Each structure stands twice: as C-alpha cells, then as structure tokens.
Amino acid sequence: MKLVNRITYRLSAALLILFAVWGALFYFIMIEEINDEADDTLEDYSEVIISRKRRGIDMPGYGNGTNNQHYIMEVSEKYAEKYKKDRFSDEMVYIKEKEETEPARVLKTIFEDEDGRFYELTVSIPTIEKDDLKATILSWMIILYGVLLAAIVIINAIVSHNSLKPLYKLLGWLDGYRLGKSGVPLDNETSVTEFRKLNEAVKRNTERNEKMYEQQKEFISNASHELQTPLAVCRNRLEMLAEDNRLTEEQLEELGKTMQSVDGMIKLNKTLLLLTKIENGQFPEISEISVNRLAEKTVEDYSEIFSYKNISFVLRETAEFTIEMNETLASVMISNLIKNAFLHTADNGEIIIDISSDSFIISNTSHGTPLDREKIFKRFYKKAGNEKSTGLGLSLSASVCARYGLTLEYSFEKNMHIFKIISKK
Amino acid sequence: MKILLIEDEPSLREIIRRFLEKERYIVEEAAGYYEALLKTEDHGYDCILLDIMLPDGNGLKLLEHLKNEGRRENVIIISARDSLDDKLEGLGLGADDYLPKPFHLAELGARIKSVTRRNNNNGEMEIKAGNVTILPEKFEVRVNSENIELNRKEYDILAYFMGRINHIVDKESLAESVWGDNMDQADNFDFIYAQVKNLRKKLREAGASLEIKTIYGFGYKMTVEE
Numbered sequence: 082m083k084l085v086n087r088i089t090y091r092l093s094a095a096l097l098i099l100f101a102v103w104g105a106l107f108y109f110i111m112i113e114e115i116n117d118e119a120d121d122t123l124e125d126y127s128e129v130i131i132s133r134k135r136r137g138i139d140m141p142g143y144g145n146g147t148n149n150q151h152y153i154m155e156v157s158e159k160y161a162e163k164y165k166k167d168r169f170s171d172e173m174v175y176i177k178e179k180e181e182t183e184p185a186r187v188l189k190t191i192f193e194d195e196d197g198r199f200y201e202l203t204v205s206i207p208t209i210e211k212d213d214l215k216a217t218i219l220s221w222m223i224i225l226y227g228v229l230l231a232a233i234v235i236i237n238a239i240v241s242h243n244s245l246k247p248l249y250k251l252l253g254w255l256d257g258y259r260l261g262k263s264g265v266p267l268d269n270e271t272s273v274t275e276f277r278k279l280n281e282a283v284k285r286n287t288e289r290n291e292k293m294y295e296q297q298k299e300f301i302s303n304a305s306h307e308l309q310t311p312l313a314v315c316r317n318r319l320e321m322l323a324e325d326n327r328l329t330e331e332q333l334e335e336l337g338k339t340m341q342s343v344d345g346m347i348k349l350n351k352t353l354l355l356l357t358k359i360e361n362g363q364f365p366e367i368s369e370i371s372v373n374r375l376a377e378k379t380v381e382d383y384s385e386i387f388s389y390k391n392i393s394f395v396l397r398e399t400a401e402f403t404i405e406m407n408e409t410l411a412s413v414m415i416s417n418l419i420k421n422a423f424l425h426t427a428d429n430g431e432i433i434i435d436i437s438s439d440s441f442i443i444s445n446t447s448h449g450t451p452l453d454r455e456k457i458f459k460r461f462y463k464k465a466g467n468e469k470s471t472g473l474g475l476s477l478s479a480s481v482c483a484r485y486g487l488t489l490e491y492s493f494e495k496n497m498h499i500f501k502i503i504s505k506k
Numbered sequence: 507m508k509i510l511l512i513e514d515e516p517s518l519r520e521i522i523r524r525f526l527e528k529e530r531y532i533v534e535e536a537a538g539y540y541e542a543l544l545k546t547e548d549h550g551y552d553c554i555l556l557d558i559m560l561p562d563g564n565g566l567k568l569l570e571h572l573k574n575e576g577r578r579e580n581v582i583i584i585s586a587r588d589s590l591d592d593k594l595e596g597l598g599l600g601a602d603d604y605l606p607k608p609f610h611l612a613e614l615g616a617r618i619k620s621v622t623r624r625n626n627n628n629g630e631m632e633i634k635a636g637n638v639t640i641l642p643e644k645f646e647v648r649v650n651s652e653n654i655e656l657n658r659k660e661y662d663i664l665a666y667f668m669g670r671i672n673h674i675v676d677k678e679s680l681a682e683s684v685w686g687d688n689m690d691q692a693d694n695f696d697f698i699y700a701q702v703k704n705l706r707k708k709l710r711e712a713g714a715s716l717e718i719k720t721i722y723g724f725g726y727k728m729t730v731e732e
Contacts, residue, residue, distance in 0.1 A: 306587070309586040310515050310518060310608075313518055313607040313608030313609065314515065314517045314518045314521060315608075316608050317518065317522065317525070317610075318521050321521060321524060321611065333723060336723075337721075337723030337724040338723065340724070341678075344678060347608050382685055386697050388696075388697060389697075
C-alpha cells in the first residue's frame with residue numbers, strides 16, 4: 082500500500098469517529114439550547130397567566146397565531162405538596178387551531194390563589210421537530226465529511242508529490258541499484274533532515290556493501306590464484322610417482338584415485354577463477370554469436386560422450402537466435418546447460434531444444450521431482466552423491482546471462498526440467 | 507638438448523627438473539628474473555620454460571628482451587594466469603607456446619617436443635615412434651611407409667599418445683584433448699574405450715610396433731615394442 086493511501090485511510094477513519102462524536106454532541110447542545118429558550122418563554126407565559134388568574138383578568142385567548150396553549154386544573158393540597166416544583170417535558174400536543182398533533186415543550190406548575198385553593202397550570206408551546214433536526218444535522222455532517230475527505234486526498238497528493246519527492250527519488254535509485262555494478266551515483270539534495278539522514282544512511286550502507294563485495298571477490302580471486310601453484314606441484318608429483326615402475330598395481334590404483342581428487346580440485350579452482358573473471362567483466366571482446374550453431378556443435382560433442390545413456394534428442398529451430406556477446410562466455414553459458422541436461426537425464430530419456438528468434442529452451446526428462454528453484458543457480462548447490470559435479474555449472478550460466486541482461490529461468494512441466502534463456506530485445 | 511627452466515616456486519621447479527632429466531634433457535634452473543637474465547646472457551638454450559609471474563620482474567619483459575636481442579630460443583610460457591590477454595601478449599612477443607598451470611608433465615613434454623621439432627625440421631613436420639610416422643600437415647599416418655586409414659578421433663588419439671610415449675595418460679586428459687573442454691563431468695568413458703579399441707586393432711593389423719597399454723585406475727600408456 083502506498084504511503085499516501087495509507088495516510089488517507091487512517092485520516093478518514095479517524096475523521097469518521099470524530100464526526101460521529103461531534104455530530105452527536107452538536108445535536109445535544111443544540112436541543113439543550115432550544116429547550117432552555119423554550120423553558121424561559123414558558124416560565125414567562127405561566128407567570129402572566131398566573132397573575133391574570135389571581136387578579137381575575139381574562140385569560141389570553143386562542144387563535145392569536147402563537148399556537149400556545151394552556152389550561153388550569155384545580156388540585157388537592159396533597160397533590161400540590163407532592164409536585165411543588167415546576168416540571169418541564171417534551172410531549173405531543175393536539176393543537177386545536179391547526180387540528181393536528183405536534184411536538185411541544187410543556188410546563189406544569191402549581192400555584193395557590195387568594196382563597197388558598199391549589200391549581201395546576203399546564204402551558205405548552207410548539208417546538209421544533211427533533212427528527213427533522215437530526216436528519217438535517219446528519220446529512221450536513223455527511224456532506225462535510227465527504228468534502229473534507231476529498232480535500233484530504235487532494236492535499237495529500239499535492240503534499241506527497243512535493244514533500245516526499247526525495248523519498249521517491251531515493252526509492253527509485255535503490256530499485257535501479259545492483260551490487261557490484263557501478264550505476265549512477267545517488268544525487269538527492271534535500272533540506273529535510275529526515276530525508277538527508279536517510280540518504281546518508283543509504284549511501285553509507287551501499288558503500289560498505291560495495292567494499293565487502295569487492296573484498297570477497299578479491300579474496301576468491303586471490304585464493305584461487307594462490308592455489309594454482311600448490312595444485313600444480315601436487316599433480317606433477319603424483320604424475321612422477323605414477324611413472325615409477327616399482328609401483329604395484331594396487332598402489333597405482335590408489336594413486337589414480339588421489340589424482341582424480343586433485344584433478345577435481347584443479348577443475349573447481351579453474352571454474353571459480355572463471356566465475357570471478359566473468360563477474361569482473363574480464364571478457365570484453367564481443368561478437369555476434371549464433372546460438373543455433375553453438376548448440377548444434379555442443380550437442381554433437383555430448384551425444385557421443387553420453388551415447389551409452391541412449392538419450393533421444395530433438396532440436397527444433399524456428400528462427401536464428403543471435404546474441405552480441407563474448408564467444409567464450411556464450412559457449413560456457415550454452416554448454417553448461419546442455420551438459421547439465423545430458424548428465425541428469427535418465428537412461429533412455431529425452432532432450433528437447435527449442436530455439437526461436439529470442440529464446441533458447443532446453444528440456445530434459447527428469448527423475449520425477451522438480452529442482453529447488455531458489456537454490457539451483459546458487460554456487461555449490463548439488464544433489465547429494467554427485468561427486469563429479471562442481472556445483473558451479475548452472476551458477477556459471479546464470480552469471481553469464483546476468484552479465485548480458487539475459488533471463489535464465491527454470492520450470493518443471495510434464496516430468497521435464499526446463500531451462501529457458503530469454504533475450505529482452 | 508639444453509633447457510632453461512625459469513620458475514620461482516622451488517617445489518614445482520624441482521619436480522619439472524626431475525621430469526625433464528628423466529626425458530634426457532640437460533636442465534638449467536633460474537628462480538627469478540635477474541638470475542634468468544644472467545643465464546641467458548651467458549648461455550644459449552634449445553628451449554626456455556618461462557614463468558611470467560616472477561618475484562623480481564615480469565617474464566614477458568624477459569621474453570621481449572630475448573627477442574630484441576634476436577635470440578632464436580624456443581620459449582614456452584608457463585603461467586598461473588589462464589588469461590587470454592597474457593596468452594595473446596606472450597605469443598605476440600614471440601613465445602612458441604603457452605601452457606597454463608596446473609599442467610600435466612606429459613603435456614609439458616609433448617609441447618617441448620613439438621616446439622623443438624618445429625625448429626629442427628624447418629616446417630616439414632613428422633612425428634615418429636617405432637615404425638609409425640605421423641605427418642600432421644597432411645593428417646597422414648604411415649606404418650612402415652604405408653598409409654593407414656584412421657577416422658578423425660582415432661587420428662587425434664594416436665597423435666596425443668605419440669607425443670607422450672612411455673608416459674601415463676589419464677583418460678580425462680585424453681578426453682579433454684580429443685573431444686574438447688568441458689568433458690570434466692563425464693561419468694562414463696565408454697566412448698574412449700571404443701575409439702582406443704578400434705585404434706589398437708588398426709595398428710595391430712598394420713603391423714605397427716606401438717602398443718597402447720591400459721593402466722588400471724589411470725588410463726593408458728603407449729610404449730614402443732623392442
């Protein structure tokens with residue numbers, strides 16, 4: 082969720098609660114005020130009537146347009162004692178002049194005349210329709226809420242567009258950033274302290290990562306180079322030893338096995354060096370490579386070597402797939418995938434290569450289970466029990482693909498492992 | 507034949523010297539740039555094995571110096587750096603071959619033979635062992651001056667063995683040399699057995715005095731019948 086949207090959602094939720102509370106409060110205060118006014122009027126009115134009654138003057142008549150009403154009822158002393166206080170209430174009152182029932186504010190008060198008799202005076206004045214008031218307040222609240230919400234969205238958009246610019250610029254830069262690839266430096270001047278700190282933190286971190294990455298690369302490169310000589314000595318001494326005629330057949334066999342391990346180490350070391358070189362961009366020469374021809378040639382070699390597996394092979398070419406890249410690396414990329422397919426296809430299995438103008442797809446019969454997509458392109462990932470594998474083949478292919486902006490994907494369909502190289506032309 | 511071995515790593519120098527002496531070469535050693543410079547100024551050699559990463563100087567400089575002096579020594583660069591640039595630079599400066607470390611001693615032997623032969627025969631190349639002769643330029647194989655027909659792979663295998671007479675050749679190296687790189691993971695060498703079997707048969711039928719022995723656990727060894 083975008084930050085702007087989140088702020089808008091949060092604000093609108095908070096506003097909704099605020100408006101509900103405020104609307105209710107507003108309503109009650111208003112009613113209170115109205116009642117207060119009505120009660121004052123009722124008190125005045127009742128005083129007038131009571132004084133007129135005491136002095137025996139005519140009561141104010143009806144039909145004077147005020148819709149006010151009153152009537153007097155004689156009550157017992159006991160009743161008067163009990164309801165000594167003035168009582169206000171909201172009631173529905175029938176108004177004779179209008180011949181309908183309307184809400185009214187009613188005052189009931191007890192008074193005593195000169196003769197010592199007690200009367201209860203009931204006066205009423207029509208008041209406002211509370212339901213109407215509620216509805217009006219509610220609808221205006223809703224309108225105000227809507228308008229405010231729209232204002233918030235617009236303001237948010239403008240504010241975030243202006244104030245959050247450095248943040249979005251930083252995010253954009255981070256999206257484009259790749260470790261070990263010198264991209265454009267972060268140029269994000271801002272006067273906002275938080276953003277400046279964020280910029281600095283990002284810069285510091287990327288610099289530290291770059292440094293560590295460089296050190297790691299250098300370490301692998303140095304270690305591999307340093308290993309070359311002792312490995313050479315080791316291999317050559319074993320060779321000399323093997324040519325000693327005094328050795329028995331058993332000793333020679335032992336020696337042969339040791340030699341194979343040393344050869345394995347040498348191969349591993351060479352591959353590591355190759356990986357380092359690819360990542361250091363030490364293969365600058367570029368030519369136009371036909372993947373079709375490269376694949377044809379490689380397959381020819383491997384089918385002889387793996388002929389004992391009795392693999393059926395299909396090459397489907399719908400178009401010529403050419404890539405501008407280094408020849409050595411192209412061969413590394415394609416041959417590792419093809420070798421992999423030959424190596425891991427079950428006996429009597431099938432290998433299919435599809436080449437179109439922008440993709441190279443190689444599928445081979447599996448042993449039934451898909452590979453771990455997350456791990457196969459990682460260095461030194463190999464299945465248990467495969468001594469001969471360095472676990473670097475696919476990693477090499479992936480490295481080369483990454484170098485030339487090609488996509489290398491793995492999928493598993495119909496019991497086939499499928500590797501795809503796709504060019505984003 | 508006299509060989510100057512320029513290599514700074516003592517252990518490697520010792521083993522190469524022992525190997526070359528077994529091959530009946532006379533070996534002189536130099537551990538660094540200046541020692542090598544002095545030796546080349548005082549003596550002439552048939553072949554110089556040159557490590558280019560020396561503690562006190564770059565081997566390529568020595569090569570440049572030798573060529574500027576108009577020296578005719580064959581130079582084989584042995585380098586821990588398997589880099590195309592070094593190789594191209596070395597060969598461009600007049601080196602005869604480039605062998606990246608780690609290498610097989612038999613391979614080194616074959617390369618030395620190859621460059622010194624190139625020099626001695628002045629073009630017309632011939633590889634001879636027993637009564638078998640290979641003419642690499644014509645891809646011809648003769649047994650007692652009679653041509654025999656070999657397919658491409660059989661020819662490559664024979665040429666590989668004949669450069670390494672009396673040396674054990676492991677099957678991985680043979681596969682890499684004849685079938686190309688990346689044979690590292692082949693877990694079955696039936697394809698070599700088949701070709702070697704055919705080659706043996708053809709040699710025997712032609713009456714060749716060469717024998718390909720199987721060394722169990724290792725590979726093969728070609729010997730000349732007495």
